[in-house]
Structures are given as C-alpha cells and as structure tokens.
Amino acid sequence: MDLILLIIIFIIFILIILSFSISKIDFVAVSLLGCFVAATITGLVKGIGIDTFIGFIExxxxxxxxxxxxxxxxxxxxxxxxxxxxxxxxxxxxxxxxxxxxxxx
Incomplete structure (x- = not known):
C-alpha cells in the first residue's frame, strides 16, 4: 500500500513540476492543490489527522x-x-x- 501511495504522490509531484513550464497555468495554485490532494490521500490511507501534518511544518x-x-x-x-x-x-x-x-x- 505504501508503494502505491508513493507512486500517486510522485505523479502529483511531476504534475506540479510540469506546471512550472506552462506559462498559462498559475503554478502556485497548482502547487497548493497538489499539496492538498497529496495530504488528503495520505491522511485517508494512513489515518493521519491534520494536526500531525501541521506539526511537521517548520x-x-x-x-x-x-x-x-x-x-x-x-x-x-x-x-x-x-x-x-x-x-x-x-x-x-x-x-x-x-x-x-x-x-x-
């Protein structure tokens, strides 16, 4: 299950990187959306709450x-x-x- 989760997050990461090269797309919005989607998927799969994610922020x-x-x-x-x-x-x-x-x- 962890490998599938890693592959999904890697695909989201690649989409974020590709959005930097497309000038018509706002890459900040894509980055925030990708972060939200990756955190939501990880939270649902691993059973982690939002407090844990916020705790990792420097x-x-x-x-x-x-x-x-x-x-x-x-x-x-x-x-x-x-x-x-x-x-x-x-x-x-x-x-x-x-x-x-x-x-x-």
Whole structure:
C-alpha cells in the first residue's frame, strides 16, 4: 500500500513540476492543490489527522523566508539597493575586486 501511495504522490509531484513550464497555468495554485490532494490521500490511507501534518511544518523557516521577502520588497521599492550599489561603487573607485569585497561585507 505504501508503494502505491508513493507512486500517486510522485505523479502529483511531476504534475506540479510540469506546471512550472506552462506559462498559462498559475503554478502556485497548482502547487497548493497538489499539496492538498497529496495530504488528503495520505491522511485517508494512513489515518493521519491534520494536526500531525501541521506539526511537521517548520514555522520558523517559513517566517524567516517571509520576513526576508518583505524586507527585500521594501528595499527594492525604495531604491535602497541601487543607492547602496552606487555608494559602494564610488567607495571602491571603480575597482571590481574591491567592489566585490565591499558587497560581501
């Protein structure tokens, strides 16, 4: 039974990967739908409740990724990144190696 479940989930995974290459399909919606279908099938076959699935989610990682996305969007909208790049390039006096090391700091 586990092999059949793995094959079904693998097929769902392949469909999600294929949806990335089709530009007319919203891949986020397909990913969420595939996740929901795979979790529902697994829950029904294995008798696992939704609390168990939620317990496996790494909330700290999701919060870090979300907060970094928000910070990056704010910096991009306020042109802060371009301002820093120009300042660092002027500080390095056009030397690419120095500019690279300043970016690393």
């Amino acid at each position: 909330w700290r990682a999701i919060i870090i990724i979300l907060s970094m996305s928000i910070i990056t969007k704010i910096a991009q909208d306020s042109n802060l990144l371009e301002f820093l790049a120009v300042k660092l390039f002027k500080l390095s006096k056009g030397n690419r190696r120095t500019f690279f090391w300043l970016l690393c700091i």
